Amino acid sequence: xxxxxxxxxxxxxxxxxxxxxxxxxxxxxLAAAIAHTGLTAWACVVGPAPSMEGWLALDATxxxxxxxxxxxxxACAVYTVGYLRHQVSQMADTQxxxxxxxxxxxxxxxxxxxxxxxxxxxxxxxxLGLIWVAxxxxxxxxxxxxYFHRHHRSLEATWKYLLICSVGIAVAMLGNxxxxxxxxxxxxxxxxxxxxxxxxxxxxxxxxxxxxxxAAFILLLVGYGTKMGLAPMHTWLPDAHSEAPSxxxxxxxGALLNCALLAILRVHSVxxxxxxxxxxxxxxxxxxxxSLAVAAVFMVGQMDFKRMLAYSSVEHMGILALGVGIGGxxxxxxxLHAVNHSMAKGMLFLLAGNVLAACRTKHSPQITGLVxxxxxxxxLWLVGFLAIAGSPPFGTxxxxxxxxxxxxxxGRGWVAAFYLVALGVIFVAMGRVVLAMTYGRAGAAxxxxxxxxxxxxxxxxxxxxxxxxxxxQLWSIASPLALAACVLMLGLWQPPPLQNLLRAAAxxxxxxx
Amino acid sequence: MEPWLDVIAVLLILANLRLLGTSRxxxxxxxxAAQALLLGAVPLLMHADELSARLIAIAAVYTVIKAIVLPWxxxxxxxxxxxxxxVEPFIGLTLSLLVGMGLFGVSLFLAGPLKRAGQGHSGLLIxxxxxxxxxxxxxxxxxxxxxxxxxxxxxxxxxxYVFGVAFAVQxxxxxxxxxxxxxxxxxxxxxxxxxxxxxxxDHIDTDRLSTLKD
Numbered sequence: 001x002x003x004x005x006x007x008x009x010x011x012x013x014x015x016x017x018x019x020x021x022x023x024x025x026x027x028x029x030l031a032a033a034i035a036h037t038g039l040t041a042w043a044c045v046v047g048p049a050p051s052m053e054g055w056l057a058l059d060a061t062x063x064x065x066x067x068x069x070x071x072x073x074x075a076c077a078v079y080t081v082g083y084l085r086h087q088v089s090q091m092a093d094t095q096x097x098x099x100x101x102x103x104x105x106x107x108x109x110x111x112x113x114x115x116x117x118x119x120x121x122x123x124x125x126x127x128l129g130l131i132w133v134a135x136x137x138x139x140x141x142x143x144x145x146x147y148f149h150r151h152h153r154s155l156e157a158t159w160k161y162l163l164i165c166s167v168g169i170a171v172a173m174l175g176n177x178x179x180x181x182x183x184x185x186x187x188x189x190x191x192x193x194x195x196x197x198x199x200x201x202x203x204x205x206x207x208x209x210x211x212x213x214x215a216a217f218i219l220l221l222v223g224y225g226t227k228m229g230l231a232p233m234h235t236w237l238p239d240a241h242s243e244a245p246s247x248x249x250x251x252x253x254g255a256l257l258n259c260a261l262l263a264i265l266r267v268h269s270v271x272x273x274x275x276x277x278x279x280x281x282x283x284x285x286x287x288x289x290x291s292l293a294v295a296a297v298f299m300v301g302q303m304d305f306k307r308m309l310a311y312s313s314v315e316h317m318g319i320l321a322l323g324v325g326i327g328g329x330x331x332x333x334x335x336l337h338a339v340n341h342s343m344a345k346g347m348l349f350l351l352a353g354n355v356l357a358a359c360r361t362k363h364s365p366q367i368t369g370l371v372x373x374x375x376x377x378x379x380l381w382l383v384g385f386l387a388i389a390g391s392p393p394f395g396t397x398x399x400x401x402x403x404x405x406x407x408x409x410x411g412r413g414w415v416a417a418f419y420l421v422a423l424g425v426i427f428v429a430m431g432r433v434v435l436a437m438t439y440g441r442a443g444a445a446x447x448x449x450x451x452x453x454x455x456x457x458x459x460x461x462x463x464x465x466x467x468x469x470x471x472x473q474l475w476s477i478a479s480p481l482a483l484a485a486c487v488l489m490l491g492l493w494q495p496p497p498l499q500n501l502l503r504a505a506a507x508x509x510x511x512x513x
Numbered sequence: 514m515e516p517w518l519d520v521i522a523v524l525l526i527l528a529n530l531r532l533l534g535t536s537r538x539x540x541x542x543x544x545x546a547a548q549a550l551l552l553g554a555v556p557l558l559m560h561a562d563e564l565s566a567r568l569i570a571i572a573a574v575y576t577v578i579k580a581i582v583l584p585w586x587x588x589x590x591x592x593x594x595x596x597x598x599x600v601e602p603f604i605g606l607t608l609s610l611l612v613g614m615g616l617f618g619v620s621l622f623l624a625g626p627l628k629r630a631g632q633g634h635s636g637l638l639i640x641x642x643x644x645x646x647x648x649x650x651x652x653x654x655x656x657x658x659x660x661x662x663x664x665x666x667x668x669x670x671x672x673x674y675v676f677g678v679a680f681a682v683q684x685x686x687x688x689x690x691x692x693x694x695x696x697x698x699x700x701x702x703x704x705x706x707x708x709x710x711x712x713x714x715d716h717i718d719t720d721r722l723s724t725l726k727d
Contacts, residue, residue: 129687155710156722163662167653167669173691174646174673180681194685211626239725298727307727 001048002056002124005039005066006117008032013113022105026081029109033077036116040070044501050126054197057126060504061335065262066123068339069255071486072346073116075479076247079350080112082475083247086357093151094360100151108148114141115251122259128196131263132169132176135227138256139165146244157236157243164236165227172223172263178216179267182209198266205273213271217280220267221287228260230287230321231294234314238298241310242362246353249306253313253349254342261320261338265509268324272510277327284325285415291318292422299429305364306352308433309345312388315426316341322419323403324509330406331506337399339502340490341388344396347483348384351377354476355437364433369442374470376477378438380484385434387487389427395490517558521551522637525675526617529648532668533609538598541664542587548645548671549579555638556678568682575674575692583667590704591660594711601657601718609655613648620644638679645672657718659707 012032016025043058044067050057058066090099102108118137125131139162147158176196183195183204194200201208226233241249264284271280295315302308316337323334354377359367370378387394400423407416528548532541553576556568591598602609620643627639649669653662670691677688710722 129684129690133690153724156725159659159710159719159722160725163653163666166666167650170666170669170673174676176687177673177677177681177691180684180687184681184683196684196687215627238727243725302727 001043001046002051002058005036005043005124006121008035008039009113009117009120013110013117016106016110016113019106022084025106025109026084029077029112030081032113032116033074036120037070037074040067050199053194054199055127055130055194056124057198058124059126059508060501061262061265061508062123064335064339064501064505065258066120068258068342069116069119069123072254072342072483073251075346075483076250076350077112079250079353079476079479080109080247082473083245083353084108085475091149092360094356094362095153098151100149102149103144103147108145111141111144112248112251115145115256117141119255119259122262126198127194128176128179128198128201128266129194131266132172135172135224135259135263136169138259139169139227142248142252142256145248146240148245148248149243154243157239161236161240164233168223168226168233170223171226172220175216175219175223175267178212178219179270182212182216198270201270202273205270206275208270208274210274210276213274214276214279217267217271217276218283221264221280221283224260224263224267225287228257228264228321229291229314229317231291231314231318234291234294234317237314238307238310241313241349242304242306246306246349246356249309249352250346250349253310254346257313257317258338258342261317264321265324269508269510277510281325281327284321285412288318288320288322288325289415289418289422291315291321292419296422296425296429299426302429302433303364304362305355305367305433305437306349306362308364308430309348309352312348312426312430313341313345315422316345316388319400319403319419322415323399323406326403326406326410326412326415327510328406328409330403330410331509332503333399333402333406335502335505335509336490336494337396337403340395340399340487343483343486343490344384344387344394347380347480347487348388350476350480350483351381351384354472354480355381357476358470364437367437368440370438372469373442374472376472376481380477380480382434382438383484384480385430387484389430390423391427393488393491395487395494398491398494518555519637521554521558522641524551525641525645529645529668530610530613532652532664533613533648534606536599536602536606538591538600538658538661539588541600541661542584542591545664545667545671546580546584548668550576552576552671552674552678553580555675556682559679560682571678571682571688571692575678578692579667579671586704587660587663590707594660594707600661603655603657603720609651612651616647616651617644620647638675642672642676642679645669645675648672657720659710659719662719663704663707 009032012028016028019025019028044063048058084105087102087105090101092099115138118134118141121134121137122131125134143158143162146161147154180196183201222233229237241252244252268280268284271277291314295311295318299308299311302311320334320338323330323337354374355367355370356362358374361367370381387396390396390400404416404419407419525548528544532544535541553572556572557564560568620640623643624640646669649665649672652665652668656662656665673691677691682688
């Protein structure tokens with residue numbers, strides 16, 4: 001049952017690699033995504049039992065992240081079909097104008113599906129070694145996705161991604177070894193049972209060697225934190241997110257970063273069970289605040305809108321680490337925020353893809369009047385900004401507010417103040433870019449000219465050359481619309497089953513709501 | 514077997530210093546291979562009284578992959594990519610060595626609290642493992658070429674392997690995961706990427722991979 005969740009996308013990936021016709025690969029992608037969502041829904045209802053001596057186990061926390069990945073992947077699969085249909089063999093680069101080609105569509109689809117399988121394995125793994133293998137597999141499966149457009153900037157991004165994440169994952173391996181040392185009890189009687197399954201670690205948490213356990217947490221936090229994009233280990237993230245195809249950015253940001261967060265949550269729960277929760281919480285709060293600060297600094301004056309969204313991911317990962325570190329009400333808030341962030345950021349990256357396809361530039365000052373240019377994407381872009389920046393009535397407002405309340409309840413006044421200031425700075429920085437892009441005359445690409453000249457041009461070129469509204473494809477707007485509806489609904493009304501699930505997830509992590 | 518473990522530990526330290534002090538790419542690759550050979554012996558000496566087939570298999574596979582296959586691939590990549598045979602460091606070799614000595618001090622300091630009760634083993638193994646990891650990181654950040662970055666990554670993994678095989682080998686499958694997945698998958702993909710970098714840019718200097726920044 002649990003194994004089927006991983007096997008279905010893996011098999012679909014193998015089928016896709018073998019296919020010759022692009023349309024067949026697209027059909028496989030869509031079918032596999034729907035099957036995966038169906039299986040996930042079934043798992044939500046049934047609640048499958050652990051298998052393989054606890055190596056595979058799906059608890060509430062895993063279920064939250066699994067559903068989130070599955071829904072986001074389905075949305076991205078629908079978008080990908082539209083995206084791949086319009087790929088031509090040679091494309092002009094949007095920044096430097098040279099022509100470039102891209103990889104085979106079937107390979108792209110296959111890697112997407114392998115990526116899904118690896119991420120699913122992270123959520124269903126009940127063994128820390130297996131989680132590590134799965135996270136390593138996500139790196140390998142997603143590297144070819146980032147390098148889909150064959151040119152030098154995407155290659156640079158891929159190289160940085162591979163090198164930095166591999167070093168991070170190696171550090172996490174060392175952390176696993178440390179944890180094994182902490183868990184080894186010197187009894188050679190049970191040589192063949194693993195001490196590193198979550199259930200065994202949680203049951204015997206009291207007997208773990210404290211020094212080794214703390215050292216292991218630091219190593220695992222640094223290792224998986226690299227993958228999660230926590231500052232100061234985030235440096236691969238803006239490059240990879242800005243150079244990858246938008247649909248890949250959406251998956252990286254909305255699903256992959258959460259997988260790394262889940263791995264950290266697993267280790268955190270062990271430390272909490274061992275009575276060292278204060279130590280790990282403290283580290284999480286510090287890294288969370290650092291990420292918020294770094295994101296705020298780099299978002300001010302950021303001209304590339306995809307990089308801006310990438311730094312926003314750093315910010316939100318910081319918020320999540322902060323929420324988990326604070327615990328209490330903030331722990332529940334963090335779980336809700338993970339869901340909200342995935343939906344909102346996934347939607348924004350997909351919209352960014354639409355904007356990029358229509359305007360052919362990532363430089364935001366050259367883009368104006370999206371509302372009149374793209375009748376659906378334009379307004380949604382604004383909605384997405386409000387959602388990601390945490391304004392009511394969206395779900396992010398609720399979750400960010402819960403984390404704030406948690407910080408105040410636990411007597412961390414300074415943390416709360418810092419958090420609010422960072423959020424404020426980021427709101428203004430993003431707002432300036434997004435509002436300028438959304439309103440104004442469509443396509444008035446006059447960043448360097450003086451006011452008078454641009455007005456003259458605008459007057460002389462009144463009706464005939466004014467860019468027309470672009471008719472948008474259903475493939476490219478259906479997913480962002482659905483995701484927007486999800487974020488809005490989470491702000492107005494959270495279904496009781498979801499609330500129970502999130503509460504159980506927060507409890508499993510060790511932060512009692 | 515403890516004296517022999519000490520000898521290996523000292524040789525590993527010397528190999529690390531040689532890596533930092535050399536200016537030739539081929540010597541770097543050779544040193545990594547030599548290090549891997551030494552590492553192959555660690556699990557055998559460490560658990561000499563309770564040798565199992567699994568332990569011998571791990572040691573054999575590790576030695577074959579890291580001491581023979583990967584150095585051969587790296588040498589071939591270096592030859593096909595052409596370019597100079599120097600490592601082209603960002604910081605001078607003397608300074609690299611000095612920093613290396615400093616790192617050794619740091620790893621001795623860090624290993625202090627990480628004592629393990631019971632089990633007779635060389636007290637040098639933990640600091641040497643940490644030192645090797647740090648040298649690997651230093652090579653990654655202080656050398657220009659993509660290929661030397663891969664070398665640094667391999668050295669770092671050697672350090673992690675020392676640790677895993679010496680202390681975490683009781684845990685089923687954990688060490689195998691580290692050996693197989695990490696070494697094979699990551700480096701093959703990296704090798705592929707190096708190939709693309711060289712085709713795209715006609716060089717493999719990562720300091721020119723600097724378009725993307727803020």
